Amino acid sequence: METLRTLPQPVPDDVVTSIGLEEGVGAFPSTAPYRISTQAWKGALALLLAGGTLTACGRLGAGARYRGPFGRYEAAHLLRRAAARGNAAEADNLASMGLERAVDALLDSPEIPEEHDPDYFEGEGSPDYRNAWVNQWLQTRTPAAERLTLFWHGHFVTEAGKTGWWNTYHKINKLRELSLSSFRDLLYMIAEDPAMLIYLDNNDSTKEHPNENWARELMELFTLGEGHYTEKDIQEVARAFTGWSVSWEDDHHYFAFYAEDHDFGPKTVLGRSVHNTHNPLFEGYEVLDILLENPQTYLFISEKLLKFYFHPDPDPRMVQVGADVLKGGTVRDFLKWLFMHPEFYADEARNALVKSPMEYAVGMLYAAGKREAPEGLSWWLRARLDQDPYNPPDVSGWPSGADWLPDALLLQRLKFIDFATRTTDGEPPPTGPVDYSVFMDGAANPLSLVAPEAQLL
Amino acid sequence: MNRRNFIKRSLFTVAATGLVPSLFSRTALAAGGNGKILVLYHLFGGNDAVNTLIPYAQSEYASFRPDIAIPSANVITLDSSLGLHPALQPMMDNLWNNGQLALISQVGYPNHNRSHFVSTAIWNTGDPDRPNKTGWLGPYIDEQNDPFCATNFGSTLPRALRGVHTAGLSIESISGFGLGGSNWEGQLQTELLRQIQQGRHGTAEEVRKAMEHMLRSVERVREMGNVNVTPDLFPNTSYGRRFADIARMIKGDFPSQVYYASSGGFDTHSDQGGATGNQANLLGQLAAALSAFRQEMIKQGRWNDVVVMVFSEFGRRVQQNASGGTDHGKGGVMFVTGGAVQGGVYGGVPALAEDQLDDGDLPVKVDFRSVYAAGAQFIGANPAELVGAEHTPLDLF
Numbered sequence: 001m002e003t004l005r006t007l008p009q010p011v012p013d014d015v016v017t018s019i020g021l022e023e024g025v026g027a028f029p030s031t032a033p034y035r036i037s038t039q040a041w042k043g044a045l046a047l048l049l050a051g052g053t054l055t056a057c058g059r060l061g062a063g064a065r066y067r068g069p070f071g072r073y074e075a076a077h078l079l080r081r082a083a084a085r086g087n088a089a090e091a092d093n094l095a096s097m098g099l100e101r102a103v104d105a106l107l108d109s110p111e112i113p114e115e116h117d118p119d120y121f122e123g124e125g126s127p128d129y130r131n132a133w134v135n136q137w138l139q140t141r142t143p144a145a146e147r148l149t150l151f152w153h154g155h156f157v158t159e160a161g162k163t164g165w166w167n168t169y170h171k172i173n174k175l176r177e178l179s180l181s182s183f184r185d186l187l188y189m190i191a192e193d194p195a196m197l198i199y200l201d202n203n204d205s206t207k208e209h210p211n212e213n214w215a216r217e218l219m220e221l222f223t224l225g226e227g228h229y230t231e232k233d234i235q236e237v238a239r240a241f242t243g244w245s246v247s248w249e250d251d252h253h254y255f256a257f258y259a260e261d262h263d264f265g266p267k268t269v270l271g272r273s274v275h276n277t278h279n280p281l282f283e284g285y286e287v288l289d290i291l292l293e294n295p296q297t298y299l300f301i302s303e304k305l306l307k308f309y310f311h312p313d314p315d316p317r318m319v320q321v322g323a324d325v326l327k328g329g330t331v332r333d334f335l336k337w338l339f340m341h342p343e344f345y346a347d348e349a350r351n352a353l354v355k356s357p358m359e360y361a362v363g364m365l366y367a368a369g370k371r372e373a374p375e376g377l378s379w380w381l382r383a384r385l386d387q388d389p390y391n392p393p394d395v396s397g398w399p400s401g402a403d404w405l406p407d408a409l410l411l412q413r414l415k416f417i418d419f420a421t422r423t424t425d426g427e428p429p430p431t432g433p434v435d436y437s438v439f440m441d442g443a444a445n446p447l448s449l450v451a452p453e454a455q456l457l
Numbered sequence: 458m459n460r461r462n463f464i465k466r467s468l469f470t471v472a473a474t475g476l477v478p479s480l481f482s483r484t485a486l487a488a489g490g491n492g493k494i495l496v497l498y499h500l501f502g503g504n505d506a507v508n509t510l511i512p513y514a515q516s517e518y519a520s521f522r523p524d525i526a527i528p529s530a531n532v533i534t535l536d537s538s539l540g541l542h543p544a545l546q547p548m549m550d551n552l553w554n555n556g557q558l559a560l561i562s563q564v565g566y567p568n569h570n571r572s573h574f575v576s577t578a579i580w581n582t583g584d585p586d587r588p589n590k591t592g593w594l595g596p597y598i599d600e601q602n603d604p605f606c607a608t609n610f611g612s613t614l615p616r617a618l619r620g621v622h623t624a625g626l627s628i629e630s631i632s633g634f635g636l637g638g639s640n641w642e643g644q645l646q647t648e649l650l651r652q653i654q655q656g657r658h659g660t661a662e663e664v665r666k667a668m669e670h671m672l673r674s675v676e677r678v679r680e681m682g683n684v685n686v687t688p689d690l691f692p693n694t695s696y697g698r699r700f701a702d703i704a705r706m707i708k709g710d711f712p713s714q715v716y717y718a719s720s721g722g723f724d725t726h727s728d729q730g731g732a733t734g735n736q737a738n739l740l741g742q743l744a745a746a747l748s749a750f751r752q753e754m755i756k757q758g759r760w761n762d763v764v765v766m767v768f769s770e771f772g773r774r775v776q777q778n779a780s781g782g783t784d785h786g787k788g789g790v791m792f793v794t795g796g797a798v799q800g801g802v803y804g805g806v807p808a809l810a811e812d813q814l815d816d817g818d819l820p821v822k823v824d825f826r827s828v829y830a831a832g833a834q835f836i837g838a839n840p841a842e843l844v845g846a847e848h849t850p851l852d853l854f
Binding site (some may be wrong): 159353393401402418429448455 | 572604627634642645646652653659660667674675
């Protein structure tokens with residue numbers, strides 16, 4: 001397999017065992033191994049209390065820090081959440097680093113794949129766009145960046161079906177580069193992104209006919225969330241972005257500003273004046289700055305990140321602290337805060353999220369020893385598992401939780417086990433102990449993949 | 458039935474009846490309705506309306522389409538101004554000549570969108586302004602609160618059948634709905650039945666319940682596998698198999714009042730063909746399957762209880778392009794048929810003169826939601842609730 005710079009070489013197969021399940025015990029013994037010791041947890045809390053740090057910035061605060069045991073059990077949870085991909089050896093290595101170094105290693109700067117021209121994906125035998133992303137996820141030494149990129153792509157949605165495939169591919173590549181950066185960097189990038197300009201029709205927005213699609217989604221889905229702006233604000237933002245469009249040169253779209261299409265009149269956005277007759281292009285940036293100064297933006301993003309990385313129903317106090325971390329820092333700071341947070345290792349947080357099909361597919365393939373997307377995977381993702389990574393269902397992105405599990409999809413997920421675990425010569429997998437420990441809790445052998453836990457992160 | 462299949466079946470039976478029998482009775486109750494059935498069939502890609510319902514008598518028809526116009530001699534004439542594509546002969550014989558084929562001409566919606574995906578979303582949500590929401594049948598499905606009340610044939614559930622709380626069922630085919638039959642998959646199935654008997658907490662319990670529900674659905678659909686329709690009636694095409702499966706489910710009293718299916722291939726930017734060729738093949742397969750469906754429904758005594766609506770996300774440009782095809786356009790054509798349908802052309806004769814066109818496209822004269830409204834009314838749903846009161850049902854029955 002590919003070497004991992006930050007994670008260790010896996011130990012040889014014969015050393016890999018299931019995660020401590022005794023012979024003859026069902027996949028779910030009454031006492032699961034490696035369970036967090038309630039005593040240790042209480043002890044850690046007692047320490048915090050004794051230190052007098054249980055204040056607003058105490059147990060849930062920005063300085064809150066998990067001090068319980070950090071063995072394979074906790075590291076497997078961390079790796080599963082951060083990267084949706086891994087094995088016992090990698091979890092052990094993280095455990096041996098200790099919590100902070102493990103988190104730093106996972107949040108290392110993303111490994112950036114070479115960006116290919118469109119014809120690369122059309123060549124005979126070359127992977128299509130979907131498989132290329134799956135391969136990147138399976139092979140990279142920074143898999144956490146791939147899960148985070150999927151988050152940002154599901155947030156700043158574009159659909160290849162409308163933008164053209166390469167434009168969305170290019171956008172995903174840029175999201176990966178900036179995935180751990182500040183939210184400001186991400187928002188500035190996406191506002192100028194050709195795929196986004198095309199997807200939300202801003203390339204068709206002129207002073208005569210301002211198109212409100214981008215303006216609306218910018219506030220409703222990308223920054224503030226519904227209910228924190230008026231219809232009038234949408235109209236004003238749309239006017240500020242008139243002329244933000246794309247040009248076509250050298251077979252690629254580029255961001256271009258057409259002053260002749262721009263509405264030069266004064267605008268008012270969220271009660272603030274936006275008017276720049278010297279450089280009308282900057283009115284768009286001024287709007288972004290207004291949104292970036294608004295605390296609601298960080299509450300909205302913090303909650304969404306917590307729902308993706310922590311719990312389907314995060315505590316509002318966690319959301320608030322996360323928003324503060326995000327506003328004052330980067331996405332890396334946010335994730336480091338979360339991954340070192342005591343609540344992140346609480347029982348209620350473990351197995352609380354439903355894997356999206358991409359996470360399910362990548363995680364299972366990786367655990368089954370596959371380091372390259374098998375033939376047909378692209379079709380499985382698009383047509384059967386219902387997550388074409390290049391075509392989110394709409395501008396609001398993918399569903400989450402049990403919404404991923406209507407009958408037909410769940411059935412396809414179970415059918416996928418056969419597809420993913422077959423050996424390369426088409427034989428069913430060996431039934432002995434295998435290393436699905438990071439993919440799911442409680443795996444004894446490949447048959448365990450039908451257990452509900454296999455669907456969870 | 459061999460031993461393996463027997464074991465598999467009995468396991469599913471255990472799963473279905475042993476665990477939560479109460480849900481079956483609820484399903485049976487919800488199956489009530491008015492007994493009418495709506496079949497929606499999506500021709501994905503944008504079916505070219507001009508070569509489907511052909512204004513053959515206008516001189517522009519041939520001049521705009523030098524390579525793909527259908528010669529007047531081959532057009533099936535309906536009257537002095539309009540005719541059908543020759544591949545639709547089975548529909549002519551079985552549906553039109555019995556006064557049961559409504560052709561909705563120049564159908565679409567305002568402020569047209571030429572993206573397949575966006576336009577499909579608009580047809581499926583019934584909302585051109587905000588296509589990112591639940592399906593136009595969503596409120597109906599939510600109200601029924603029963604995933605069996607609407608069934609899609611295909612790999613992914615179309616948005617039309619997605620409600621806020623409930624979504625319709627999606628199956629690729631009756632026989633394909635279930636885990637495979639290999640020894641390994643048999644073992645997986647056995648393990649699944651063992652796993653779901655152990656309760657969990659939190660999200661894991663939600664997943665376990667979803668698995669239980671899925672197993673009941675599998676069992677319910679597999680019962681339909683024992684229902685037979687007239688042998689050799691349906692053509693062995695994807696259209697034929699889809700309509701045969703729908704007919705089996707109707708015969709087996711499956712509790713769905715809505716069926717949805719789609720077929721692709723209509724995005725004929727090149728080599729569209731004329732009287733024969735790509736579009737002709739697709740239309741021919743559709744016509745043959747639809748005719749077989751009518752015959753089967755008559756045999757079942759259900760033809761008057763069924764309405765089939767065939768739509769496409771948009772029509773195509775009136776002028777052909779340089780590749781012997783047509784590009785994305787606006788106004789399209791719908792087929793609506795059923796024993797209760799009043800046949801005829803709705804929406805008027807398309808005028809091909811340049812100044813009559815909408816930027817080179819057929820204009821939109823009939824809003825698709827007025828057609829949907831008629832379908833909603835047919836199955837006893839409230840059209841105003843589903844597509845808005847401003848879209849009064851088209852008088853199709």
